[in-house]
Amino acid sequence: MYNPSDFNESRPNVGVTIIPIIYQDGELKVLAYGRPNDAEEFPNTLAFPNCFFDRQLHDSAEEAATNALSVKVNAKVTHFEQLETFSGLYIDPNRITTINIAYFALLKQDEIELDDDSKGKWLSVNTLLGIDDDEFAFNHKEVLVSASERICAKADYSPIALNLLPNKFTINDFLEINQVLMGQGINEKTFRTKLKKSGLLIETGEKSAQAKRQRPAMLYTINPDFKGYFYPRAIFS
Amino acid sequence: MYNPSDFNESRPNVGVTIIPIIYQDGELKVLAYGRPNDAEEFPNTLAFPNCFFDRQLHDSAEEAATNALSVKVNAKVTHFEQLETFSGLYIDPNRITTINIAYFALLKQDEIELDDDSKGKWLSVNTLLGIDDDEFAFNHKEVLVSASERICAKADYSPIALNLLPNKFTINDFLEINQVLMGQGINEKTFRTKLKKSGLLIETGEKSAQAKRQRPAMLYTINPDFKGYFYPRAIFS
DNA sequence: GAAATAGTGTCTTTTAGACAATATCAC
DNA sequence: GTGATATTGTCTAAAAGACACTATTTC
Numbered sequence: 001m002y003n004p005s006d007f008n009e010s011r012p013n014v015g016v017t018i019i020p021i022i023y024q025d026g027e028l029k030v031l032a033y034g035r036p037n038d039a040e041e042f043p044n045t046l047a048f049p050n051c052f053f054d055r056q057l058h059d060s061a062e063e064a065a066t067n068a069l070s071v072k073v074n075a076k077v078t079h080f081e082q083l084e085t086f087s088g089l090y091i092d093p094n095r096i097t098t099i100n101i102a103y104f105a106l107l108k109q110d111e112i113e114l115d116d117d118s119k120g121k122w123l124s125v126n127t128l129l130g131i132d133d134d135e136f137a138f139n140h141k142e143v144l145v146s147a148s149e150r151i152c153a154k155a156d157y158s159p160i161a162l163n164l165l166p167n168k169f170t171i172n173d174f175l176e177i178n179q180v181l182m183g184q185g186i187n188e189k190t191f192r193t194k195l196k197k198s199g200l201l202i203e204t205g206e207k208s209a210q211a212k213r214q215r216p217a218m219l220y221t222i223n224p225d226f227k228g229y230f231y232p233r234a235i236f237s
Numbered sequence: 238m239y240n241p242s243d244f245n246e247s248r249p250n251v252g253v254t255i256i257p258i259i260y261q262d263g264e265l266k267v268l269a270y271g272r273p274n275d276a277e278e279f280p281n282t283l284a285f286p287n288c289f290f291d292r293q294l295h296d297s298a299e300e301a302a303t304n305a306l307s308v309k310v311n312a313k314v315t316h317f318e319q320l321e322t323f324s325g326l327y328i329d330p331n332r333i334t335t336i337n338i339a340y341f342a343l344l345k346q347d348e349i350e351l352d353d354d355s356k357g358k359w360l361s362v363n364t365l366l367g368i369d370d371d372e373f374a375f376n377h378k379e380v381l382v383s384a385s386e387r388i389c390a391k392a393d394y395s396p397i398a399l400n401l402l403p404n405k406f407t408i409n410d411f412l413e414i415n416q417v418l419m420g421q422g423i424n425e426k427t428f429r430t431k432l433k434k435s436g437l438l439i440e441t442g443e444k445s446a447q448a449k450r451q452r453p454a455m456l457y458t459i460n461p462d463f464k465g466y467f468y469p470r471a472i473f474s
Numbered sequence: 475g476a477a478a479t480a481g482t483g484t485c486t487t488t489t490a491g492a493c494a495a496t497a498t499c500a501c
Numbered sequence: 502g503t504g505a506t507a508t509t510g511t512c513t514a515a516a517a518g519a520c521a522c523t524a525t526t527t528c
Contacts, residue, residue, distance in 0.1 A: 002277070004333050010291040011248035014336055040239070053324075054247040055334040061324040085322040085338050087290075087298040096241050097292040099251055099336065101322050157394045157468075172480080190517055192481075213527030214478040229470060231394075409507080427490055429508075450500035451505040 012087070012097040014053035016065040017140060019083070019104040019147040020073055021125070022112060023164035023177055028125040028151070030144065031073060033118075035137055041094060042137035046128070048144070049073075053101075061101045069105055072120055074113050079106035079163035083146045091139045100139060104147040106163040155181035159200055159230045162222055168204055170217035171195065178232045186232065200226045249324070249334040251290035253302040254377060256320070256341040256384040257310055258362070259349060260401035260414055265362040265388070267381065268310060270355075272374055278331060279374035283365070285381070286310075290338075298338045306342055309357055311350050316343035316400035320383045328376045337376055341384040343400040392418035393470035396437055399459055405441055407454035408432065415469045423469065437463045 020031040032046045051068040058064040062082075069077065083102040091098040112122075125148055133141040154160040161177040162169075175191050195201060202223045207216040257268040269283045288305040295301040299319075306314065320339040328335040349359075362385055370378040391397040398414040399406075412428050432438060439460045444453040 002332050005245065007250070007289075007291075008242065008245040008248075010289070010293060011245075012251055012290060012292040013244070014249055014251065052244075052247070053249060053336075054244075055249040056247060059325060059334070061322060061336065082321055084319055085298060087338075088296060095239050097296070099290075099298065099338070101324075101336070156466075170480085187518055189482085189519085193516085207526090208480095210479085210526075212478065213476085215480045215525035215527095217480055229393075231468065231470075407507085424491055426492085426509085430489085444499090445507095447499075447506085449505065450503085452498035452507045454507055 012099050013092065013095060014061075014099045014101070015050055015091075015138075016053060016061055016068060017048055017050040017100055017102045017138070017143050018065050018069045019048050019102070019144060020069060020077075020107060021104060021147065021151065021164070022107050022109040022122060023161075023180075024109045024122065026176070026180060028148070028164075028181075029122040030125050030128065030147075031120045032123050032128065033072075033120050041092065045135055045137040046131075046140065047137035048140050050138070050140075062103075065101070065103045072118060073105075073107065075107050075111045077105045077107055079160065080104075081150075083143065083150055086139050086142065098138075100143070102143045102146060104150065106151075106160070108164065108166055110166045152181045152183070155232060157229075157231050159222075159232075168206065168219040168221055170208055170219060171201075172217060174201075174220075182232060191232075195230070198226070198228055198230050199223055200228070200230050249336050250329065250332060251298075251336045251338070252287055252328075252375075253290060253298050253305060254285055254287040254337055254339045254375070254380050255302050255306045256285050256339070256381060257306060257314075257344060258341055258384065258388065258401070259344050259346040259359060260398075260417075261346045261359065263413070263417060265385070265401075265418075266359040267362050267365065267384075268357045269360050269365065270309075270357050278329065282372055282374040283368075283377065284374035285377050287375070287377075299340075302338070302340045309355060310342075310344065312344050312348045314342045314344055316397065317341075318387075320380065320387055323376050323379065335375075337380070339380045339383060341387065343388075343397070345401065345403055347403045389418045389420070394466075394468050396459075396467045396469075405443065405456040405458055407445055407456060408438075409454060411438075411457075419469060421470075428469075432467070435463070435465055435467050436460055437465070437467050 022029050032048060035042055035045050035047050037043050049068045049072045051064055053061060053064050081104055083104055086100040086102065089097045091100050128144060129148060155178055161181055164177060165173055171192055175186055175188060179186050200223055201220040204219045204221055206219045208219055210216050259266050269285060272279055272282050272284050274280050286305045286309045288301055290298060290301050318341055320341055323337040323339065326334045328337050365381060366385060388397065392415055398418055401414060402410055408429055412423055412425060416423050437460055438457040441456045441458055443456045445456055447453050
């Protein structure tokens with residue numbers, strides 16, 4: 001007969017971490033929190049939304065992650081994806097071996113309510129990547145690295161960047177975010193040609209409003225029926 | 238002060254599952270075990286190498302997974318990668334909510350010792366994918382699906398298939414395994430041209446030995462210094 | 475019309491793909 | 502030489518990329 005308490009000394013702590021990402025001012029930004037000076041663990045460090053997994057409260061890790069995120073951000077998540085699961089005593093060294101199931105969430109900047117009452121701030125991912133591990137709580141620096149790498153890698157061979165753009169966007173918007181994520185120039189003509197042929201996007205018929213005196217750009221949306229492939233990485237400048 | 242036992246009723250079970258894969262007779266095969274009739278849980282089902290994560294025994298999930306695999310397979314793992322982490326009561330319904338950290342391992346068929354004393358068998362992945370979930374222990378069917386999808390997806394945009402080939406292989410070997418994994422024909426000329434230009438492979442100077450009277454093929458190895466991209470998916474028949 | 479960016483046409487170079495030709499081995 | 506598969510050459514069609522040109526807006 002199975003008795004759960006027989007294994008009380010064997011089970012590790014389990015937690016989830018979620019990296020919420022938007023695209024703003026030409027770069028990725030992540031929602032980070034400064035932990036208070038009097039925090040029991042990791043005072044005065046940066047942390048991302050996270051929570052302890054409690055089998056009495058949560059049916060699944062995704063549920064725990066979704067909850068932990070929704071109490072922090074009041075906006076629709078356009079892409080939610082599991083990253084890696086980290087494990088080891090190093091994650092929470094003063095406690096016990098911890099399993100950290102990491103996720104990232106992409107949101108649209110124009111749907112975020114910026115002036116919320118929480119202490120969270122949308123900080124530049126590139127800036128944070130330059131900061132030492134020990135300025136972050138738990139293993140949150142490595143989770144950020146994982147998220148950044150995954151997003152940039154996926155930008156190479158999928159249109160994942162669209163999850164960060166408004167529902168209506170221009171070809172140039174899409175081209176530019178791909179260039180940022182790929183760290184590579186892209187030939188505009190080839191990009192437009194391939195994009196048009198791929199069937200990934202649909203013309204809305206609307207045009208972008210511009211303050212300056214210039215030709216407005218056509219606005220597009222994602223084709224919900226798109227089933228093909230789109231490889232930005234195959235297009236170079 | 239942190240007292241681990243305060244959370245005894247909160248922690249889920251944690252386990253690891255490893256999907257060991259080889260390429261044999263033109264298809265992927267996975268090492269599966271038939272669970273005995275008198276097993277306490279999931280008698281008479283198929284299972285893949287797995288173990289319970291014990292914080293007193295294991296420093297990390299990778300360590301647990303590597304151990305669980307090494308007691309089953311006596312061969313070098315050429316690629317080891319985390320898949321997803323699954324969670325829920327459904328994984329082990331008679332016990333408690335379980336976190337299952339899944340991995341896959343690629344091995345070279347020619348390095349496997351086939352006639353080991355264990356009851357494990359290398360079974361066709363495609364055959365197993367056609368079998369109902371409840372013929373498998375725990376959530377092992379969904380783990381197999383995850384592994385299969387990941388490997389096939391990666392074959393589209395990376396040379397992951399090389400981990401399944403012998404150290405020395407022909408261009409045709411590589412082409413054929415890619416076709417199998419991608420489920421797509423590939424143009425041989427284009428494949429050879431792109432491959433040569435990519436710098437992914439190095440000529441060994443040796444030639445394949447053939448029983449039949451025919452021209453032997455050049456044997457290649459992986460260029461350890463390769464740092465580029467190789468997208469089989471961009472080549473169609 | 476001027477300024478500014480959006481988007482396209484055109485030409486050149488490169489690549490893909492079909493198919494034929496050649497290469498290399500055992501017998 | 503024959504049979505069989507490996508590998509390359511060649512030619513045509515398609516795609517990529519550079520760059521100039523046209524389009525559309527506001528002022």
